[in-house]
Amino acid sequence: MKTNRKALAALSIFAAGSLALTACGGGSGDSGSSSSSQGGTDSSAAATSAIITTNGTEPQNPLIPTNTTEVGGGKIIDLVFAGLVAFDAKGEPQLDAAESIEPNADNTVWTIKLKAGQKFSDGSAVTSDSFIDAWNYGANIANAQGSSSFFENIKGYSADAKKPVEKLSGLKKVSDTEFTVDLSQPETNFKLRLGYSAFVPLPKAAYGSDGKITKAFGEAPIGNGPYKLASDTAWTHNEGIKLVKSDSYDGIRKAQNGGITITFYTSQDSAYAAVQSKNGTLDILDQVPPASFATYESDFADSNVNQPAAIFQSFTIPQYLDHFKSDTEEGQLRRQAISLSIDRATITDKIFSNTRTPAKDFTSPVLSGWDTWGKNLAGNEVLNFDVTKAKELWAQADAISKYDGDFTIAYNSDGGHKEWVDAVTGMISQNLGIKAEGKAYPAFKGLLDDEKNNKMTGAFRSGWQADYPAIDNFLTPLYSKTGGSNYGRYDSAAFAEGMKAAAAAKTPELAQAEYDKVQQTLLKDLPAIPLWYSNVQSVWDPALKNVQIGWNSVPLYYAITK
Amino acid sequence: MLWYIGRRLLQLIPVFFGATLLIYLMVFAMPGDPIAALFGDRQPSPEIIAQLRAQYNLDKPVIVQYLIWIGGLFRGDFGTTYSGQPVSAVMAQAFPITARLAVLALLFEGVAGIAIGLVAGLRKGKIFDNTALVVSLLLISVPTFVTGFVLQYLFGIKWGIISTTVSGAAPWGELIVPAIVLASVSFANILRLTRASVAENMGADFVRTATAKGLKRGRVIRVHILRNSLIPVVTYLGTDLGALMVGAIVTEGIFNIHGVGGTVYQAVIKGEGPTVVAFVAVMVIIFMLANLLVDLLYAVLDPRIRYAK
Numbered sequence: 115m116k117t118n119r120k121a122l123a124a125l126s127i128f129a130a131g132s133l134a135l136t137a138c139g140g141g142s143g144d145s146g147s148s149s150s151s152q153g154g155t156d157s158s159a160a161a162t163s164a165i166i167t168t169n170g171t172e173p174q175n176p177l178i179p180t181n182t183t184e185v186g187g188g189k190i191i192d193l194v195f196a197g198l199v200a201f202d203a204k205g206e207p208q209l210d211a212a213e214s215i216e217p218n219a220d221n222t223v224w225t226i227k228l229k230a231g232q233k234f235s236d237g238s239a240v241t242s243d244s245f246i247d248a249w250n251y252g253a254n255i256a257n258a259q260g261s262s263s264f265f266e267n268i269k270g271y272s273a274d275a276k277k278p279v280e281k282l283s284g285l286k287k288v289s290d291t292e293f294t295v296d297l298s299q300p301e302t303n304f305k306l307r308l309g310y311s312a313f314v315p316l317p318k319a320a321y322g323s324d325g326k327i328t329k330a331f332g333e334a335p336i337g338n339g340p341y342k343l344a345s346d347t348a349w350t351h352n353e354g355i356k357l358v359k360s361d362s363y364d365g366i367r368k369a370q371n372g373g374i375t376i377t378f379y380t381s382q383d384s385a386y387a388a389v390q391s392k393n394g395t396l397d398i399l400d401q402v403p404p405a406s407f408a409t410y411e412s413d414f415a416d417s418n419v420n421q422p423a424a425i426f427q428s429f430t431i432p433q434y435l436d437h438f439k440s441d442t443e444e445g446q447l448r449r450q451a452i453s454l455s456i457d458r459a460t461i462t463d464k465i466f467s468n469t470r471t472p473a474k475d476f477t478s479p480v481l482s483g484w485d486t487w488g489k490n491l492a493g494n495e496v497l498n499f500d501v502t503k504a505k506e507l508w509a510q511a512d513a514i515s516k517y518d519g520d521f522t523i524a525y526n527s528d529g530g531h532k533e534w535v536d537a538v539t540g541m542i543s544q545n546l547g548i549k550a551e552g553k554a555y556p557a558f559k560g561l562l563d564d565e566k567n568n569k570m571t572g573a574f575r576s577g578w579q580a581d582y583p584a585i586d587n588f589l590t591p592l593y594s595k596t597g598g599s600n601y602g603r604y605d606s607a608a609f610a611e612g613m614k615a616a617a618a619a620k621t622p623e624l625a626q627a628e629y630d631k632v633q634q635t636l637l638k639d640l641p642a643i644p645l646w647y648s649n650v651q652s653v654w655d656p657a658l659k660n661v662q663i664g665w666n667s668v669p670l671y672y673a674i675t676k
Numbered sequence: 677m678l679w680y681i682g683r684r685l686l687q688l689i690p691v692f693f694g695a696t697l698l699i700y701l702m703v704f705a706m707p708g709d710p711i712a713a714l715f716g717d718r719q720p721s722p723e724i725i726a727q728l729r730a731q732y733n734l735d736k737p738v739i740v741q742y743l744i745w746i747g748g749l750f751r752g753d754f755g756t757t758y759s760g761q762p763v764s765a766v767m768a769q770a771f772p773i774t775a776r777l778a779v780l781a782l783l784f785e786g787v788a789g790i791a792i793g794l795v796a797g798l799r800k801g802k803i804f805d806n807t808a809l810v811v812s813l814l815l816i817s818v819p820t821f822v823t824g825f826v827l828q829y830l831f832g833i834k835w836g837i838i839s840t841t842v843s844g845a846a847p848w849g850e851l852i853v854p855a856i857v858l859a860s861v862s863f864a865n866i867l868r869l870t871r872a873s874v875a876e877n878m879g880a881d882f883v884r885t886a887t888a889k890g891l892k893r894g895r896v897i898r899v900h901i902l903r904n905s906l907i908p909v910v911t912y913l914g915t916d917l918g919a920l921m922v923g924a925i926v927t928e929g930i931f932n933i934h935g936v937g938g939t940v941y942q943a944v945i946k947g948e949g950p951t952v953v954a955f956v957a958v959m960v961i962i963f964m965l966a967n968l969l970v971d972l973l974y975a976v977l978d979p980r981i982r983y984a985k
Contacts, residue, residue, distance in 0.1 A: 174714060174759050183715055258727040260720050275723035332760075351761055352769060352934050353844030377932075379841070384932035388841040390833045395841065528945055557945055558716075559708025566712070566719075578717060591718070598719045 162359075163372035164676045166658070167397045168669070169385045170376035172352050175260070176332020180252025180312045183260040186378075188311050189668055193357055193374060194337035195314035196365055198226060198245075199305060205424075205480050205583040205665030207309055210365050211240065211338065213291070215308065220618055221300040228291040233362040234317040235342040242293040244315035244338075246285045251327065252312055254278050261312035263598065264581075267304075269296040300618035302625045303584040310582045314338075338362070340369045340672045354378050367672045370660065374671050386410075389653055397676065398654035398661065400669055404530065407467040407651070414653040422471055422479040423667040424580035425648035426588055429523050429538070430602040430641065431573045437517045440604065440639040447511035449640035450496050452521075454504035455545035458497070461537050462646050469651055473497060473644035476636050477588040478580065480665040487626055493637040497644055501545045508546050521550040522572030526558040531575055538645070565601035576601070576642050583665045585629045586613065593641050604641035608632075677975075680983035684968050688961060695960045696953050697742055703949045704738040710947030714758055732758065745950055755950025757943075763954045766939060771958065773846040774935040777927075778920040780848070780855035785863040786913060793870025793909075794902060800875045808871070812864035824857045824930040841932035854931040858924055862916050866909055873905035880904075906977050914970030918963045 173187030182191050198212035209215065213227040232240035251257055253265035256278035265271055269284030284296035297304065307313070317336050322328040334346040341357040349355040358373035377396065379385035382403035388396035390413060402410045402418075410418055431438045431449060439445040458472035471479070474497060475488045511517070523539055525531035535552035543550040553572060555561040564570055578599070580587045591597045594613060595605045609632055616628035650667035660673045711728045712719060719725075729735045733744055745755055754763035796808040815823075831853060832840030842850045877883060878901065886900045887893075925937035936955060943951035974981045 172759070176760055183718055183720070255721070255723055258724045258731075260715060260724065262724060263721055273721050273723060275727065329760075350844060351765070352939075377844070380932045380934060380938050381929035384841050384930055387828050387832060387930070388932065391836065391840040393836070395839065555707075557706065557708065557713075557947075559710055559713030559947060560706070561708070562712055563708040576717075581718070598721075599717055 162370065162675075165358075165373045165375055166371050166671060166674050166676065167375045167377065167394060168671065169379050169382075169389075169396060169399050170354070172378045176329065177335045177349070178259070178327050178332050179314045179316070179335075180248065180257075180259040180261045182311060185668075190355060190357070190376065191311045191314070191335075191337075192339070192668070193341040193671060194335055194339045194343065195311070196337070196339040196363060196367065197309060197311065197314045198228075199309040200365075200367055201309055201583060201665055203662040203664055203670060205482050207306055208366055210367065211315070212308075215305050217304065219620070221302050221304065222297045224295045224297070224304055225288075226293055226295065229365075230291055232338060232364075234319075234336055234338045235360045235362050236317060236319055236336045237362070238317045238319065239290075240315055240317075240338050241290040242287045243290075244317060245313075246287060246293060247321075248316035249285060249313065250281050251316070251321075253282055254280055256280075257326070259312075261310075264307070264310060264312045267297050267299055267301055269298050271298070299614075301586075302617055302619055302622065303586055306582045306584040307587075340365070340367045341374060344373065352378060367670075369672045370675050371672075386653075389655070392655045392657075394655075397658055398652065398669055398674070400650070400652050400663070400667065402651040402653055404469075407469055410651060410653050414656070417656045417658070417661070418651065418653045419661075419663055420469065420649050420651045421663060423648045423650040424478045424480045424583060424665055425577065425667075426473065426476065426478050426644070427470075427575075427577040427646055427648060428473070428476075428642040428644045429573045430576040431643065432568070432570050432601065433603045433605070433641070434568055435570075435572070437511075437515060437519070440606070440641055444511045444514040446639065447507045447514075448517070449643065451504045451508040451511065451546060452542055453496050453640060453643045454498065454500045454507065455542050456538055456643070456645070457499040457541055458646055459499070461534055465533050465537055466646075469649050470646040471649060473646050475633055476593075476642075476644055477585050477633075478647050480580075481583050481585060483626070487630055488633075491630060491633055491637065493634050496637055496640070504545055505547075508548075517548070519549075520572075521548055522553040523550075524553040524555060524561060524564075524570060524572060524574040526556075526561045526575075527554040528557050534645075535575065568601075568603065570601075573643075574601070580666070586617070589613065589629075589632065589636075593636065602641050604639070606635060606639060606641075608635045609639075677983055681968070681972075684964075684971075688964055691964065692957060692960065693746075696746075696957050699953050699956050700742045700745070700949055701738060703944070703947060703952050704741070706947055708947065710734070710758065713946065732756075741949065745953065754954040757951050758946060758948055763951050766951065767954060767958065770934060770936045770939045770955075773851075773933060774921060774924065774937070776846065776848060777851050777855055777858065777924060777933065777935060778917065780851055781859035781862070781920050782913065782917065784856055785859040785866050785916070789863045789866030790870050790902075790906070790909060793867040794874055794897070794905075796867065797871040797874025797878070797905070798897065798901075800871075800878070805871070808867060812867045815860050815864035818860075820857060820861065820926045821930060823860050824854075824927055827853055827857055828930060844934065846933060846935075851933070854927050854933060857930070858920065858927045862912075862919070866912060869909050869912055870905060873908055874901055877901050877905050903977055907974060910970055910973050910977065914966050917966045918959070921959050921962065 170189055171186035174184050175181050175187060177187055177190060179191050179195060182188055196210045198210060198215060199207045200210040202208055211228060211232060213229045216225050234240060249265060252259045252261055253271055255262060255272060255275050268282050270279055270282040272279045286294045288294060315338060319336055320327050320331045333349060334343050340360060340363045342360040344356040344358045354377040356375050359369040382401060383405055385396060385399050386403050386406050389399040433439055437444060438448055462468060462470040462472055474494055475491050477488055521542060523535050525535045539550040539552050565574060578588055578592055591599045593600060593604050593609055612628050612632035616625045619625035619628055650663060652663050654661050657676050659675045662670045664670050711725050733741050748755055756762055757766060792808055796805040799805050828840060831838045838853050839850055883900050886896045922937050922940060924935055925941050928935045928938045940952060940955045975983060
């Protein structure tokens with residue numbers, strides 16, 4: 115027994131020594147694998163302390179929620195802040211900071227109650243004022259916040275730069291955990307809108323002595339979300355940002371990992387190379403680059419996803435083009451003929467390797483219940499491929515008034531649109547026997563300028579990525595008369611009335627019935643020709659667990675473990 | 677000699693102002709409103725765009741914008757990007773990385789290109805020469821992104837010898853393979869240039885004289901053949917520096933290097949005048965200094981060349 119023990123002791127010393135030696139060797143040679151093997155042996159601690167690495171893009175602006183309108187900054191804002199509502203993987207709204215959100219009978223007054231005891235990561239309390247002050251700041255035109263128009267339906271909002279409003283009259287504090295919102299127009303989907311990142315609360319520390327959000331806050335924001343910045347200098351511009359778990363958050367999105375490190379890659383291709391090395395450099399890539407569409411499913415056999423995103427793509431034929439006015443019989447016939455002459459399935463298969471899904475309506479399959487209302491709308495036959503019918507309708511239109519123009523689809527050549535534009539115009543040209551071709555603008559801003567000034571001489575590519583998963587978010591900006599992105603200048607009374615009726619509807623079912631009618635109007639008028647929905651293709655290191663991609667194509671980072 | 681250098685340095689001043697003004701005008705002439713384009717498909721109200729345009733002086737005539745920028749320059753202010761970062765900070769980040777990459781690439785193409793070219797030239801028509809010619813032809817005809825992807829896949833993903841992508845700080849070690857990729861075409865050109873020049877000089881009178889004089893072969897090659905063959909090569913290296921500065925966009929994209937090329941490209945696409953002009957101004961100066969250095973090297977290589985005034 116004794117000798118045995120001695121032998122054991124000697125053995126263990128020897129073992130310890132050799133371990134130390136290998137540790138040294140490992141340290142200099144391959145630190146990546148040694149750290150991952152540590153993770154393997156001590157999984158209970160590693161599960162909650164592991165840092166997940168992912169890709170992103172440099173935020174265009176300082177990290178102020180109401181001034182962040184693009185995905186690069188939005189991804190970070192969503193992790194650092196918690197709004198009243200958060201969306202689960204299916205796009206269903208779940209209460210996050212809110213205890214309850216209740217409308218009155220006609221959806222014009224919303225009462226919001228907050229969960230008690232919530233804190234920002236600096237320890238200050240989350241109160242009604244945290245929301246009211248942040249929203250007032252975002253809505254105030256004098257602060258030139260990019261998301262200002264998201265507040266336009268709240269009473270007191272002013273878009274006039276000469277008459278800035280500091281306090282929206284529609285925001286009323288009831289207590290520290292309750293406030294009400296008065297809307298100018300009824301809005302059924304206001305609860306969904308509250309899930310957008312512009313509606314998060316801000317702590318007192320955000321504002322400087324002049325009442326403006328400070329530069330320092332934009333560099334290192336303090337939020338109430340599942341993560342916080344690792345330090346005041348965690349954001350290294352153009353390189354990446356380091357987020358760590360925030361212990362002050364105790365909501366439905368509680369972090370199951372130790373933190374998220376977001377690296378801004380110079381190209382999606384380099385990010386794809388990094389995620390392929392599967393050594394922790396990049397654990398999850400939220401969008402596979404086009405060059406790897408053909409191979410990602412074999413490179414990541416058990417750790418990839420290809421699912422619809424909240425992105426709708428189309429091309430718009432402006433109303434000011436002769437022969438194409440939606441409110442004339444000739445215009446409707448021509449628009450329908452063009453839509454029928456496009457073989458969407460072939461293009462999504464051959465050009466996009468099935469990373470797009472042919473469109474069935476004007477929204478996106480990520481919306482909740484889309485399978486029941488969006489897929490089988492009456493009148494969506496116009497989105498099928500039917501050459502005979504297309505020719506017939508075009509001939510009917512020609513009988514009304516002869517068309518001998520050159521049909522063009524304008525696109526920006528810095529965005530990878532050439533291939534599909536050439537395919538679509540090729541089909542139109544072949545199937546209708548007219549001249550049709552793409553028209554390239556070197557950069558997006560040049561195209562946008564001509565769109566805004568009604569200078570387009572043909573159709574142009576268009577599309578929409580939703581801010582929050584609601585039908586009206588897809589329809590209002592693009593097709594309502596005052597919509598911010600209605601560059602086709604579509605103006606339809608039937609559309610306007612339908613949207614109004616839906617917004618004031620008593621129940622979600624009644625609202626849906628109205629939205630269906632609105633979409634049927636759109637299918638008849640075709641202000642834009644729907645093409646397809648984008649899918650999102652994500653890949654990740656097979657060592658990750660619980661990977662789910664949200665409705666907005668961003669992984670639900672808080673749930674991921676490794 | 678000093679006169680000459682002084683005069684050349686003075687020439688930098690008008691070129692600097694001319695180049696920056698020209699570039700400012702060109703960025704300005706690009707169609708479209710850069711501020712509106714920042715927001716993509718989701719446009720804010722015109723009032724907000726107007727406010728932002730005023731903030732970046734885009735509402736003023738182009739010449740006023742240029743003078744504001746030049747004025748700031750004298751106070752050490754290069755302007756700000758549309759994301760609110762000082763351009764000087766962006767430059768301080770990108771230029772050191774690109775400089776490291778360019779130095780490594782120049783070293784590789786200079787040393788390897790000249791050495792192999794010299795041997796090939798000395799053994800003209802032999803197997804080594806023919807192999808070098810075929811390999812260099814191959815390198816010239818294969819686009820950089822192919823070389824880049826292949827090396828990245830083999831060394832980074834398949835064998836795991838190098839890190840697939842370069843980390844933010846871009847240390848020297850991680851830049852070696854990208855530098856080889858970046859330099860591959862120039863390497864082939866230098867190899868061919870050196871080879872042709874050496875082969876030509878082999879038959880020159882001064883080489884025959886030197887050999888007849890009984891000089892050792894090593895000295896003949898070093899002092900008489902190589903030195904005289906380097907003039908076109910040095911000229912090429914000088915101009916190549918410019919290409920390495922901006923032409924690295926493809927390589928930067930593949931290996932995730934946050935260098936000058938990609939930054940300038942993005943700024944041009946966004947219409948971010950101050951960034952483009954500041955970067956290009958610095959590049960113009962580097963380019964001119966490199967050319968001056970090349971001209972001075974001529975005098976070192978060929979004693980017949982003198983810069984009197």
